[in-house]
Amino acid sequence: MNVSDLAPFDQAIAEFDPVMGIEVHVELNTRTKMFCSCVTAFGAPPNSQVCPVCLGLPGAMPAVNHQAVASAIRLGLALNCRIAERCTFARKNYFYPDVSKDYQISQYEDPIDRDGFLDVELADGTVFRVAIERAHMEEDAAKNTHVGSASGRIQGADYSLVDYNRGGVPLIEIVTKPIEGAGARAGEVARAYVAAIRELVIALGISDARMDQGSLRADVNLSLRPRVADPVAQSAVPFGKRSETKNVNSLRAIEKSVRHEIRRQAALLAAGLPVTQETRHWHEDSESTSPGRSKEQAEDYRYFPEPDLLPIEPSRAWVEELRLTLPELPAARRSRLQAEWGFTDLEMRDAVNAGALDLIGASVVAGASPAGARKWWMGELARTANERGVELAQLPVAPADIASLERLIASGRISDKLARQVLEGVLAGEGPPEDVVAARGLAVVSDDAVLLAAIDQALAAQPDVAQKIRDGKVAAAGAIVGAVMKATRGQADAARVRELILKQLG
Amino acid sequence: MSATDLTRLNAAEMATLLASREISSVELTRAHLARITQVDGIVHAFLQTLPEVALREAQTADADRAAGEQLPTLAGVPIAVKDVLATKGLxxxxxxxxxxxxxxxxxxxxxxxxxxxxxxxxxxxxxDEFAMGSSTEHSAYGPTLNPWDTKRVPGGSGGGSAAAVGAFEAPLALGSDTGGSIRQPAAxxxxxxxxxxYGGVSRYGLVAMASSLDQVGPCARTVLDAALLHEVIGGHDxxxxxxxxxxxxxxxxxxxxxxxxxxxxLRVGVVAELGGRGYQRGVLDRFEEALASLEGLGMSVxxxxxxxxxxxxxxxxxxxxxxASSNLARFDAMRYGIRxxxxxxxxxxxxxxxATRAAGFGDEVKRRxxxxxxxLSAGYYDAYYGSAQKVRTLVQRDFENAWEDVDVLISPTTPTTAFPLGDKLDDPLAMYIQDVATIPVNLAGIPGxxxxxxxxxxxxxxxxxxLAPARADAYLYQVGGALEAALHEKWGGPLLDQAPALETTTQEGGAL
Incomplete structure (x- = not known):
């Protein structure tokens, strides 16, 4: 059978139960590196942010970055972990040019954070609890650039360049316990979990969490086991051989790569072929994975305690001090806002899924009503963003504009209908709503004399309608209102026009 | 004072004469450079001499002192540095x-x-290459010879520093001691x-062999000189x-x-396990006499x-x-060193x-x-590294128990005197036994x-x-000073006065 064959997804899920384990590497945004005082800024010229320590020069020794330890503890607290009273660093030994000492300083037997969980909300509101095995501190490797091969991979390259600027940048690796029971929603769960971690570290202010720059990277381990009907019996079925998918650089790709691996492994198993325990690389272009290094011949990293560093022993007082610095965490913030704004569950979820939460929040702070802000961001603006293929936040509209728009409506200067034209102007770059109203001359005609003249004209033009109104058929006034609106090019307040018509015809 | 007389002074005496400006640092440094030129062709204590660097430093020390500046005690006293310590630009x-x-x-x-x-x-x-050895024969640049008998080794790994001090090429030197590399060559x-x-002196810039055991320390001809140097290099980093x-x-x-x-x-304890069988008769005799001297000074034994x-x-x-296997991994031809x-x-x-590691490392380094x-391999870690760490704890406990009864411990530094060149090169275990009395000290992190x-x-x-408890380095110097004074009195002067004169040569020696 062709290894590129994939089983249909539904069939794969009907026959097999997927189990995942997710490792997320978060690059911390500390000013300096994990074990030296080199700065960590992204994008500097290659090898300009290096010193004897991060270059691993003979005799140089590491010194722990206190700030990075604080970040690791705060993350652990936010993930409901136990914070170790004593933890150590270990050396992970392997020969490769991207680790300057030919070992990476990491944590092995006793990580700083252990046994936590993160509740992850899926698009339909289902909450899925992901158990966290551990989170540990380590140093990032340098960046290799392979030159001369078409794919930028080492195979076929003429030579490779190593940039040690990234070498030694503090990392936290967060490892889940096996994620079971996600079934057909495995991809969705994986994506939502990584998104939740991303949201969390941003809220904590400990990482930029830019997947495109590699400051947040996720590797998904996935295996399949035969499906059985009873969920209790299901969890007793031993795990299958797993693959680990790397190079997944977006949330969307995480979901896709999980679905792909389920289909690929299912096809192998259905054909009676074994799944190879290996690392696989995700290819965004072809939306498929290819094998990397096989874990069967995995290196022996010869871990042992790092003798150059003392154990870390965070005092309980310090941990409690750090707990007080935790910001409102994303899930708690969402419940609070939902209550404050009076949104339904569905409205809230839609706003979250559309990435509109912060924009609505900022609009409310700027003076808009929650309902009004939601209406504009989730309606007109969401449509525009969709048409333009951009994120809501990328539209040239500020939350303050929405508040202004609402103020203009409330004051009666523009109608709801005119407001849409105003927004169009703002989106077209014509400036804030006030400027658009002025420039386009869109203010509502609020001079009764002007309106009465137009009403008289319309009544004269449609005497039969006028008679119907006089006979008490108030609904007929709509035709006159329409005529007046047409005559004023939509700049009249329809309700006021109706009022005046009825008054006129007594 | 003649140049030869100058090199025979102790560092403390040199410091006094420099402070009173009876001699200059340039004079003193020149005298030592001349001595190196005379004898290092034979001894080969130096891999590299730095006459310009040393004389420049000596000149500025002299100038600052002449200008009335208050300089540190050892300012102007020259020193040799073991080639395991990073020196900027050198x-x-x-x-x-x-x-x-x-x-x-x-x-x-x-x-x-x-x-x-x-x-x-x-x-x-x-x-010895990367400080691995007890004879300095494992240097890639040829052995150092013992100034007492040039057919014999000076010990190792710091044979160069010990021989330089013993041959009056330098009054002071820095060494590093992982299992005895300062003490055994001194002996x-x-x-x-x-x-x-352990931790008393910074290891930053000491090219690591075994990080949990390595420690930088002083080499000198007298206990007071060692203490003066200890004070310069010690302290938190x-x-x-x-x-x-x-x-x-x-x-x-x-x-x-x-x-x-x-x-x-002060109470002194004699370690029963460090002596007796396997120790040379003359070593044990001198040890017993030293003990008697201390007892004579009022110490209980x-x-x-x-x-x-x-x-x-x-x-x-x-x-x-x-x-060491992990510390030496970085020598991979990617960033520095030969390729x-x-x-x-x-x-x-x-x-x-x-290919680089095959060509660049010597046999002893490869062996280790x-x-x-x-x-450290998976499946063997517990049996080997894990068990060894347990023994380390037991050794520490033995010392802890001893400190309940005594203030210092005493033993012969080595089982034998200097052995002939080549004697133990083909028998690693015989070489390793040299450090049997010094190794427990490193495992426990105590001073010696x-x-x-x-x-x-x-x-x-x-x-x-x-030996003394951790952080009680002062005991070493107090008891060591007392023993030195008593023995000098007995001998009518320092032991080195009895060393044979080295044949001198005028050829440029030492430099690579």
Whole structure:
């Protein structure tokens, strides 16, 4: 059978139960590196942010970055972990040019954070609890650039360049316990979990969490086991051989790569072929994975305690001090806002899924009503963003504009209908709503004399309608209102026009 | 004073004469450079001499002193530095072919402290490759010879530093001691060597062999000189997180107190396991006499037992190679050092790394890397590295028990006097046994000193080792000073006065 064959997804899920384990590497945004005082800024010229320590020069020794330890503890607290009273660093030994000492300083037997969980909300509101095995501190490797091969991979390259600027940048690796029971929603769960971690570290202010720059990277381990009907019996079925998918650089790709691996492994198993325990690389272009290094011949990293560093022993007082610095965490913030704004569950979820939460929040702070802000961001603006293929936040509209728009409506200067034209102007770059109203001359005609003249004209033009109104058929006034609106090019307040018509015809 | 007379002075005497401006640092430095030129062609204590660098430092020290500046005690006294310490802008080889071209971009903390204390650095001294050995025969640049008998080894790994001091090429030197590399050469050359408490001196810039055992320390001809140097290099260093955050113990005051004979009331313990079978007769005789001297000064003597010491050597030969295998991984031809292309086959990162390490490392280094790699391997870790760490704890406990009854422990530094060149090269275990009495000290992290105890029946120096609890380095100097004073009185002068004169040569020697 062709290894590129994939089983249909539904069939794969009907026959097999997927189990995942997710490792997320978060690059911390500390000013300096994990074990030296080199700065960590992204994008500097290659090898300009290096010193004897991060270059691993003979005799140089590491010194722990206190700030990075604080970040690791705060993350652990936010993930409901136990914070170790004593933890150590270990050396992970392997020969490769991207680790300057030919070992990476990491944590092995006793990580700083252990046994936590993160509740992850899926698009339909289902909450899925992901158990966290551990989170540990380590140093990032340098960046290799392979030159001369078409794919930028080492195979076929003429030579490779190593940039040690990234070498030694503090990392936290967060490892889940096996994620079971996600079934057909495995991809969705994986994506939502990584998104939740991303949201969390941003809220904590400990990482930029830019997947495109590699400051947040996720590797998904996935295996399949035969499906059985009873969920209790299901969890007793031993795990299958797993693959680990790397190079997944977006949330969307995480979901896709999980679905792909389920289909690929299912096809192998259905054909009676074994799944190879290996690392696989995700290819965004072809939306498929290819094998990397096989874990069967995995290196022996010869871990042992790092003798150059003392154990870390965070005092309980310090941990409690750090707990007080935790910001409102994303899930708690969402419940609070939902209550404050009076949104339904569905409205809230839609706003979250559309990435509109912060924009609505900022609009409310700027003076808009929650309902009004939601209406504009989730309606007109969401449509525009969709048409333009951009994120809501990328539209040239500020939350303050929405508040202004609402103020203009409330004051009666523009109608709801005119407001849409105003927004169009703002989106077209014509400036804030006030400027658009002025420039386009869109203010509502609020001079009764002007309106009465137009009403008289319309009544004269449609005497039969006028008679119907006089006979008490108030609904007929709509035709006159329409005529007046047409005559004023939509700049009249329809309700006021109706009022005046009825008054006129007594 | 003639140039020869100058080099025979102790560092403390040199410091006094410099302070009173009776001699200049330039004079003193020139005298030592001349001595090096005379004898190092034979002794080969130096891998590299630095006449310009040393004389420039000497000149500025003299100028500042002439201008009335108050300089540190040892300012202007020249010193030699073991080639395992990084020296900015000056080649640092660690006695290895693989680093024959390495010029560090930074100074080791102890080297920086030497510069701040204004000691001119005469040169870098020879050593067993990466400090692995007990004879300095494992240097890639040829052995150092013992000034007492040039057919014999000076000990190792710091044979260069000990021989330089013993041959009056330098009054002071820095060494490093992982299992005895300062104390054993001191014993074999009739000089003084100290391994401070682990963490007492910064390791930043010391090219690591076994990080949990390595410690930088002083080499000198007298206990007081060693103490003066200890004070310069000791103290906390934020760049070495294993360094103790505590002031340097009052070692100079302790040495002076000891030299005045004041050790009354101190209790000394004799380690039953360090002596007897396997120890040379003359070594044991001198040891007994040293003990009697201390007893004569009012110290109480009792025997203590350290039953776990018999496992110390095997445990050391698991822990040390394990750490060394990891510490030496970085010599991979990617960033510095030599780079060797494979003789055949494809040229890849892996093959270049392998070819470079095959060509750049000597046999002893390879042996220890292989031992350590094996000991750390999955499936063997618990049996080897894990068990060795347990023994380490037991050794520490033996010392803890001993400190309940005594203030210092005493033993011969080595089982034998200096052995002939080539004698143990083909028998690694025979070489390793040399350090049987020094190794437990490193495993426990406590301080130890070796002071000359006299000459054995073969006319070669014997070392007496004194040990103290962690952070109690001052005891070493107090008891060591007292022993030195008593023995000097008995001998009518320092032991080195009895050393044969070295044949001198006028050829340029030492430099690579």
């Amino acid at each position: 080649r640092t080889t660690c006695g290895s072919r693989i680093l024959e071209n390495w010029v560090p971009a930074y100074d080791a903390t102890v080297v920086r402290k030497l510069r701040e204390a204004r000691l001119p650095v005469l040169g870098k001294t020879n050593m 074999l050359t009739g000089t003084v060597g100290v391994k401070p408490t 934020p760049k070495d997180q294993t360094s103790l955050d505590a002031p340097v113990p009052p070692v100079v005051a302790a040495a002076r107190q000891g030299l005045s004979g004041d050790v009354r009331g 009792r025997e203590v037992s350290c039953p776990s010491f018999k496992f110390a050597l095997p445990a050391y030969y698991l822990i040390m190679p394990s750490e 060797v292309a494979p003789a055949e086959g494809p040229v890849t990162v892996e093959t270049v790394m392998a 890397i292989m031992l350590g790699t094996y000991a 000193i070796s002071v000359p105890g006299g000459l054995a029946e073969d006319g070669l120096p014997v070392g007496v080792q004194i």
